[in-house]
Amino acid sequence: MKRREFLQVAGGTAAGGALFSGLTTNWWGIDADPIPDPKTDGKIVPSFCELCFWKCGINAHVKDGKVTKIVGSPDHPLSRGKLCPRGTGGMGLLYDPDRLKKPLMRKEVDGKQSFQEVSWDEALGFIAKKMKKVAKEHGPESLALFSHGFGGSWFKSVIKAYGSPNIGAPSWAQCKGPRDVGFDLTVGSYLGSPEPIDMPNARCITLIGSHLGENMHNTQVQDFAEAVGRGADIIVVDPRYSVAAGKAKHWLPIKPGTDTALLLAWMHVLIKEGLFDRDYITKYAIGLDKLTKYLADKTPEWAFTKTGLEPELIRASARTMAAARPASIIHPGRHATWYGNDADRMRAVAMLNALLGSWGRRGGYYLKSKMPLAKYKLHEKVGRKPNRPVADRAKGAVYPFGGVNLAHGFRDASFPGYAEYDIKAWIVYGTNLMQCLPDRKKTEEAVQHLDLMVAIDVLPAEITGWADVILPECTYLERHDDLWAAAYSEPFVAMRQPVVKPMYDSKPGWWIAKELAKRLDLGGLFPWTNPEEYLRERASASGLSFDELKAKGVIRGKGDPGTIEDGIELSFGTPSGKIELYSQQMEEAGLDPIPVYRAVPEPPPGSFRLLFGRSPVHTFGRTTNNRMLGEIKAENEVWVNARVAKELGLQHGSRVMVENQDGKKAGPIKVKVTQRIRHDCVYMIHGFGHDNKKLRFAYGKGASDSDLVSKVAIDPAVGSTGMNVNFVTLEEVMS
């Protein structure tokens, strides 16, 4: 819109003038000042978000066919009318000019490979033909589906029916796997997502391995702020002065890799000083005697020699958390794959919670509720069952706990002879394996062994460049997905529905899966033409009104009582039926029955441990091309302690290359010189440093920590990949 000429102004609108005071009168004009109104309100379409995996309810405003703004749905228990910056910036994904627009196939002309635009029919026909060939020659089990994101459900149905059990996501073995195993071994329950913690009622919250606030899971941050606002005590263990540390009563700047020593010392203090919940432990736990004996010499003074934390700080923080019990939460965190001893560390977290009596308590951990959702029966009737077990680990390798497929294992199984049988084909849905699996070079090599590699995504990524076929899915704002029934304190069923029509030649996941299934002779999986038919049927089989889902995006249920204070009797899914402070299961598996602190290798002189985390405006590398979010944070920096920076001669804003112990390099990246981090580690926000030029905004901005994670430490209980074991040096780049 062009601004009006000055002289024409006086003849403009005079309406609304009566609203204004005399102050608005001025020397030239008789015209009144209008109320500025950007008029961004539009028709509201409720749905749920996919900028991260928390999946908050949203209300999208649509005006003249364009999404003008996205706000939190007041009806949805996970958003409560509020929304994080990523969800607010969802239009930046929808209107990203770099989106995948047409199906692309790798073709070779005169010995030169390139992606050519093809029709959906050609792309899907090619994939189906190859998949049939793979099934015939190697068995359908030799296809792996990597799937991260809610829309993957359609493809999981197809791949199950095709006959492969090899379906996985990096969100387990590269993220929360050891956490859930640690809790399962101790209290007999996976935590899942959202985590069942009653922060609004907590009087003390301890973060050890969570930078909540920078990690922007909407509901949890709402609850955390509520607790802070009410004056709950916050204890933060972090080598970095996180945002949460800025709100803490006690900040424990721990030496990285020594968390288990601190957890043992805290438990020592609680037991030695009689501060733990003896009645609760007597009633619900086994193994206190053995634990007490084991902890006898795990004093704060002992822990000081490992963690570098003053004994009095360890004692004071233990007393703070004990004073608030049972409304005292040791937060379970989320990304737990650090050092390869992670299930043990997370057991210690679960045990510490148990000593505080916080499991099944108001202001502690509650037991979740879930609304029943009827299964879609055809998904179990069509197709073929797998004949072979999952191929996600080396021949003979045993990881006794977890039972969830290892995503990196599928990659490794693509090297001939590594696993019980070889993986020969990948379908990669919504996950940039080059940034989310460790050891990128290995992932690139694995691809060379495949007969077929398909990427399904909204945007290009490093992984899509390696595909034979790229299928452009439309964004979450342009499609239906399946119903979601979440386990939470207040259970609900939510529905994703299109806000606007798919742009370009992109298609919804359901359509792609349905068309692929048809070509694989599995068309029976999707006997409907419109997803609303399917959703309506599933909703009504579950006793839910489809029309209500459509109108509100969510139907809320009533939560069952979830704590002792609500009147429930606790039971535990462990072999003993009790909280296990001493684990017979671990002992029988040849592992430690009580978590043991073992020193992890330290960076050699001149090197720093590489740590990584999150920005509140980004979800890994998925959002770094989003131009709206990029206005807030376009590139990452490497955080360097101010004293260390001085010694290295680095200035704030210096550009450096970061190199790890294996000669892998990332950068150049700017240095953030700060008091907010220890001297022995450096820190980067994950998800930057894209090198796929098709991501025109994110390309070359910052550095990718993933490129520096070439080494891992495997957790013997879970098989997960501890990734905080890489050491780096910094070298200034002179321009």
Place this chain on the structure above:
Amino acid sequence: MSAIRYAMVVDTRRCVGCNACVLACKSENDVPEGYCRDWIVEEVRGSFPNLTAEIRSERCNHCSNAPCVTNCPTGASHIADGGIVLVNDEKCTGCKACMAACPYDARYVHPEGYVDKCTFCIHRVKDGKDPACVSICPTSTLHFGDLNDSQSDVSQLLQSRKSKVKGPETGCDPNLFFLT
């Protein structure tokens, strides 16, 4: 003084600096790329490991004694009902006198040539809604209301909690308060 005196109260203890307020403002007000009407300031003091931090969501202070208004040669900058400082973009020539006068650097020149800034989302407030930043804020850091109503959220917070304004020495009498 009008019967209503709108004010915003920012609870720095709750704020995590997530920038949802900035993005919500940008889409609500169709703020052009590269500009914003509100922003986050993170202030860390001390040296490792003895540190303190304060995070603030900042914007136009909607001063009761607004130098941008007194310095505006065309009358574009004005104080509207409720004490909200607004710019009438049709009277604005983009001369930037207001920008020079504002002690809070709260204004920018819109690509269409006029000076733009936070309006307290007056178009929402007149319909009884909160400004977009307040409405979206996941941490409930932001509060909006009438300081002349002793029962309002903002009045109650300022009565019960320690607060400060930015640059009290300017004498601008700001209406953006920070709980500490």
